[in-house]
Amino acid sequence: SVVSPWRRTLLRMLRRQQLAIDNRHFNVTPNHLVPEKTPPKDHPNGSRCGNKVRTTKYTFLSFIPKNLFEQFHRIANVYFIFIVLLNWVPQLNAFGKEVAMLPVMFVLTVTAIKDLFEDRRRHLSDKRINNSLCRVYKKSVERYVQIKWRDVRVGDLVHLSNNE
16 A cells, blocks of 8 residues: 555654654663773763753854744734735835835844844853853762863763752
């Protein structure tokens, strides 16, 4: 029997969700029990993700396309673009074609600038959190040493004090 593309996509999504549920539990080897000379590819926790926080929406290259994509998902912006496009039809134009674009361009520009400032604020907050210090147990010196939060790895023993 032939499976339709929609059904195949739905089945693939359901399988992916099932895999995500199955992979929620895994064994972690404490890093202080692993020899320090172990190469990263052989480290039992080597395939785990890091601790670096990144909450920004945009990168330098993705800002304009992503921002326009988000803005054109707002009904008001789509409506005003539709009005501008109608104004380019000679039988329907009510006023100058360029003048009709000014309000839309103004709203898109102001919103983009606002989003840029918000994303910059998120970037600075991420940087502050990633560079804050914590104490992690190191077997080589047999005590807790200070490292940055972004350098904490799965399996590290972290010393937490009151209100941390």
